[in-house]
Amino acid sequence: MERPRGLHQGDRPGGDGVTGHAALVDGEAIAKSRVEAFLDVRGPGAPHRGAGNCATSPHEPAPARRQAEAPSAARQRRRWATQVVVTDELARRACADRSLNVPEEVSPASVLAVAETDVADLGSIVAAALAHSPAARTLLAALEAEQTVPETAVRGYYARNHDRFLTPEALRRGVTPFDGVAPEDLLPYDEVREGISRELRKAAGRKAFFGWLDQARAGVTYAHGHEHPGDPSHPDHEHRH
Template structure:
């Protein structure tokens, strides 16, 4: 009997319909023309989309345990139907996701729950004052005054050319808190998806147990 779900996430099944809705929302980036190559590309795209939906499901469960609100579903309602509004296709401009890898980046773009959890993890990070000042001291080239930038000043010799630490402190703390929050998010995700069970054809695209696996970010 063919399984009707794509994955089992901590005792809850993820219907295949949720994967199909996401596939419709995210256009294929492969432009294969040969039938066998196109079929392979679509198999891998389905596995990739399954990872996005699994991240969403894991994030929704984590948000529920934490009592966090605003954690809606990823591209589908809970029963697999399409939502009233289409999912977003990009994160807000202020969030740089280039270093996150395609699975996490797209999950954050399409899953309100994943964004809610990441934001909460960022808020929980405590950055010592010493760490913020050390970052300022080691990255002086980022804090040159506009005049110094125009004149090509050496930030590691002329301290008078630097913006005062007090002026940039809040921005540094925010940046370090976001970086620490991302690390916490990845740590959480690695632990959370360790026990996920995938139906045949829905495994991770890099899983070596299926013959046409690949690991693409």
């Protein structure tokens, strides 16, 4: 399968504005125009704030979203967007290397709203990349499918988290795991086993995705103004994801 390239037709390495590159992946250019196109998406859920939670959906009227922002916030937003675009490119390459079929992209405006829980669990960069990039979602699904969850891990989770498996009747009586739980106060293990296994496999898949991304980023060099928003080498850095 042919590996997708980061340099689009009409872009050139070097220069200012939306021409030139935002980053190099193993020496191949990721065009600035890709970052600008991502930033130009407007509508519910479009990123418009700083590097921290700009992946979340603000549900603000259009004029509020388009108000002028501080130069430092704009710089951080561009750096944050570069990370999302680079993650998409790295995922495209990983999918090509694994011969994974990536579905057609949908309209960016329809996928950029990211749940606050995903931002909390994943960080805004990874959460937005998964919302924005079909390749990232495809790769995550493949990594999740590769995970094996031992039966001992499932049983251990059940034993350590009785509060999650109280029956409705036990909850109505005010039973808590701190007061001692009788076997009849818990949902049977066989009924919840598959759900626990699925949850643990999902967590393991996300851990594998983070491990892959950390390793894949080693081959990335960023252009000036497109560094990671948490990079302490520039004055506006914020160590927020």
